Amino acid sequence: MSRVVVTGRIPDAAIEKLRAEHDVDAWSESDSISRSELLSRVAGADAIVTLLTEQVDAELLDAAGPQLKVVANVAVGYDNVDVAACTARGVIATNTPGVLTEATADIAFSLILMATRRLGEGERLVRSGEAWKWGMFFLLGSGLQGKTLGVVGMGGIGQATARRARAFGMEIVYQSRSEIDPAIADELEARRVDLDELLAVSDVVSVHCPFTPDTHHLFGAAEFAAMKDSATLVNTARGPIVDEAALAVALRDGTIAGAGLDVYEREPRVEPDLLELDNVVLIPHLGSATVETRTAMAVLAAENALAVLSGETPPTPIRA
Template structure:
């Protein structure tokens, strides 16, 4: 039988696994330091006999994976705030604790959201590509005109949780007006920022920019589909730093190609890591490779929190940031 161990699926920054280096814990088994994620076969082999797994959002944690681990598996600590890569029902059936890393990445994702928003609506990335093309140019009064965010532009935030609230604080500092859905839309902090609580259907016709910050689950897949895009104000923009499948990308390409939407900024993609070829061909779309939390200190805090969750559970204590399992 495979000796008990802690399986870490990707190489992590610095000393973020220090919480796992104890004589009281199983040995840590890390994969080679390669840029590519482990294959499915490598995941199933690596998890065999593990008491704990430190997983990434790119790892599919399902019944097959949990079965390959064996009955001694106690915890899967996902390095990310989202956990749509995990079959929670399968974990509940096997009494496997699931944790995530909320809170520690809020500011990094909010910073990236505002950068992506500005890069899109002020056409920064588009203008950069134009310069690099070597095309001859001179200043013109109609060239690369975009949205003035500080002139009272309206931002719609779908999912005013921790990250959404961090985005709202930044947007308010830029002079944007904010409509929002979500758990904190009626909170005291939201009111202080001038946030107007709304429903998705009510806010869509009144915003200049829509920014998504809700989790992905069966109820939110294609939350923004053709019908919702048609309800958006003509010439508005879509920003997604949450999860790709929240958006029907074929419908998005249609709305951009026919001119109903002015542009989009996407850090995440519906069929990640594949990127929609129609969107790739459009100058008014800014595309990033899922880098919302990619700050050095942030990634270190994420990995450290995941490691601490494992250490707590294997020591017989409760996890720090558990994910509620069905039936719990």
């Protein structure tokens, strides 16, 4: 039996799958594991199942030792994993794409609706106990029918979000590293454009690209200035893709109309200036937060680890 270390709480179905074949040391506390405890626990591990809250770097890999075979990240994003350091040590890194596509697209479109219809403001008003009265111009938002959604990063989640937008009568443009499948482009009636054009024509911009050095602060003051002053920005990808301080200025000054964020540059910290604004919806990284999705993610991570430990190719290796 190999030794498997699980660095955070994950659904029991995944733990049971791992324990059926191997010796499992699973962190069971509600708080995240400390760095010192993590480095101590991984010593001698053959497999590590990690959460996005843990940094998988040279220090961690060396603490585990040369017998380590696989790091199975329970997330589709892997900016917390130094894939090059894994490769240099002969460690296979895996992630969990696909299984969280629909749940994350649901959250993206929820944020679009909340921001454009000012639902966050309305909910806060009702809960405040302040008096309010219906009126023709009370908390007016904007509709989506006939508007344009710009998708930045047209992978699975971007496509699923676009599919929801089409159901609401929106037009689709997208910016991506490559063309999508022509059949999907036809289904969505989606047009590929460069980022400058996307910013200029979109009424809503939804961010779905991976976080890399090239996409750090992809959205900053210049990009907000290039958007319509009636536009809304939504980010369900990774926080550092958006310059939060610049976003706060753009929202405060009316450079853009609104925003919806599920992810942040320095989670769980949020840019303080954003907290003071009514025209931004802020939720705590809930993109994949359904029972079904989180279970599927954890089980897929377990299957990745088990495959490598058995000498097989894992279902979803990271191909950086």
